[in-house]
Amino acid sequence: MTADIxxxxxxxxxDALDDAERADxxxxxxxxxECRAEVASLRETAAELGAVTQTAPPPSxxxxxxxxxxxxxxxxxxxxxxxxLRRRPAAWVAGLAAAALLVVGGLVWSPWQHETxxxxxxxxxxxxxxxxxxxxxxxxxGSSATVVRSPSLGRAVLVADHxxxxxxxxxxxxxxDFPGRGMVSAGLVPVGSGTHLTYLLTGDAAKATAAGITLExxxxxxxxxxxxxxxxxx
Amino acid sequence: MVVPVxxxxxxxxxTTRLVAGGRDPSALVALLRSCARGDEDAFAQLYDAVSxxxxxxxxxVVRDPAQSEEVAQEAFIHIWQHSARYDPDKGxxxxxxxxxxxxxxxxxxxxxxxxSERDSRFxxxxxxxxxxxxxxxxxxxxxxQRVHRALDSLTDTQRGAVELAYLGGYTHTEVxxxxxxxxxxxxxxxxxxxxxxxxxxxxxx
Numbered sequence: 217m218t219a220d221i222x223x224x225x226x227x228x229x230x231d232a233l234d235d236a237e238r239a240d241x242x243x244x245x246x247x248x249x250e251c252r253a254e255v256a257s258l259r260e261t262a263a264e265l266g267a268v269t270q271t272a273p274p275p276s277x278x279x280x281x282x283x284x285x286x287x288x289x290x291x292x293x294x295x296x297x298x299x300x301l302r303r304r305p306a307a308w309v310a311g312l313a314a315a316a317l318l319v320v321g322g323l324v325w326s327p328w329q330h331e332t333x334x335x336x337x338x339x340x341x342x343x344x345x346x347x348x349x350x351x352x353x354x355x356x357x358g359s360s361a362t363v364v365r366s367p368s369l370g371r372a373v374l375v376a377d378h379x380x381x382x383x384x385x386x387x388x389x390x391x392x393d394f395p396g397r398g399m400v401s402a403g404l405v406p407v408g409s410g411t412h413l414t415y416l417l418t419g420d421a422a423k424a425t426a427a428g429i430t431l432e433x434x435x436x437x438x439x440x441x442x443x444x445x446x447x448x449x450x
Numbered sequence: 451m452v453v454p455v456x457x458x459x460x461x462x463x464x465t466t467r468l469v470a471g472g473r474d475p476s477a478l479v480a481l482l483r484s485c486a487r488g489d490e491d492a493f494a495q496l497y498d499a500v501s502x503x504x505x506x507x508x509x510x511v512v513r514d515p516a517q518s519e520e521v522a523q524e525a526f527i528h529i530w531q532h533s534a535r536y537d538p539d540k541g542x543x544x545x546x547x548x549x550x551x552x553x554x555x556x557x558x559x560x561x562x563x564x565x566s567e568r569d570s571r572f573x574x575x576x577x578x579x580x581x582x583x584x585x586x587x588x589x590x591x592x593x594x595q596r597v598h599r600a601l602d603s604l605t606d607t608q609r610g611a612v613e614l615a616y617l618g619g620y621t622h623t624e625v626x627x628x629x630x631x632x633x634x635x636x637x638x639x640x641x642x643x644x645x646x647x648x649x650x651x652x653x654x655x
Contacts, residue, residue, distance in 0.1 A: 220634075223634075223637055223638060223641055224622075224637060224641075225641060226615075226637065226640040226641025226642070226643070226644045226645070227615065227621075227622040227636075227637045227640050227641070229644065230552070230612070230615045230616040230640065230644070231552055231553050231556040231616075231619070232615040232616075232620065232621050232622045232625065232637075232640060233621060233622065234621050234623070256540060256541050256545075257648055257653060258641075258644045258645070258648060259541060259545045259549055260541060260542055260545045260648070260653045261644050261647050261648040261651060261653045262545075262548070262549075262552070262616050262644065263503075263542070263544050263545040263548040263549070264593075264597055264600075264647070264651050264653060265597060265601075265612075265616060265617070265647075266503040266504075266506060266507045266544075266548055267503075267593035267594045267596070267597045268594045268597050268598060268601075269506040269507050269509070269510040269617065270502040270503055270506040270594070271502060271505055271506035271509055271510075272501075272502050272505070273501050273502070273505035273519065273522060274515075274519065276519075277501070277505065277519050277522060277523060278494075278497060278498075278501065280519075280523055281497060281522075281523050281526045281527065282490065282493065282494055282497065284523065284527050285490060285493050285526070285527060285530045286490060288527055288530060288531050289488070289531075290485060290486050290487070290488055290530060290531055290532075290533055290534060291531055291532055291534060291535065292534060293486065293534035293535065384561060
């Protein structure tokens, strides 16, 4: 896959990749100027094809579009979205880039394994009850979420109520930010886990400096591919 | 620089041909800049300049006219809302707008596909055929002729792969299955076909 990832440029330029392939290729694009240039030129080419499908839309579309535009405020020329958080660890951004580079660099990724079974619940409860439990609350897509970390137990738990159901083909993925290593997957939040969620993050939370949550294509990603919905700095 | 003149409705021939042909992207760039500042008149002009291209592409992918209108409207509102984010260094305004519209069209057919609502007859019965004969074309015949000639320069298999992927909205995996070729072959044909078109059309970036 990595060897001939360049050859996906055409399919990418015409939206012929599925979500997971697109995420992989976009990570590749960040590091490959040649592919970026090729994709740009192929998109220009695809746009030319529109000359043969030109069709006048019904007049009603014009009035509908202009009427709706009147009610929509154009966004300012800023590329970064505001992350709802009290403190934003600068390490996240560096971590994001580092993680992307690691993957692009071809290092083998060991997929995380989420622990299941009754033991998980016991450990999660112990974290919540720990005397050194640290609670950081943030907002995920408008609903409140709290990450509880116990440095002595080395684990963290996400507690959330009414997390909005992700759109089709997407899943919430949790991350821990480690100094020098960047963002490491801490597990996928199971879909349909009910209105109340208590989720034990995978990984040594004692060494992590932050936790984050992103929306990823189903099955999860090796590194975050989207801006975090929320960050929780420890 | 030629600034497009607003027409009564969509599809003023001269304007569409001039601007939408991509020969004068600076007019579209100027309109997008004005849109970013909330200029509704500029947006109306932009609509008139590109609506035939944008709606035609969406209709070709989605096929259902009612749904195509919805998707085209979503795309136009996205363009209005994100006009400040358009970066001329990354491509022409037309390609930027059509990329947005195409992505939305593809998202629509793929989610409909998941709900088994999609008419997929095109892929199985029509794969080597040319573009939809029933589509009502507006002006810009010269551009269309140029593109048709470029398409004719492709091998049949390249052309089939490019058409299914871009105009059919299929993934390269689906294209491979529809054309009954290995997966790697489909993606290579899409890419080779696009590169050949690019070189034939003299597209520059």
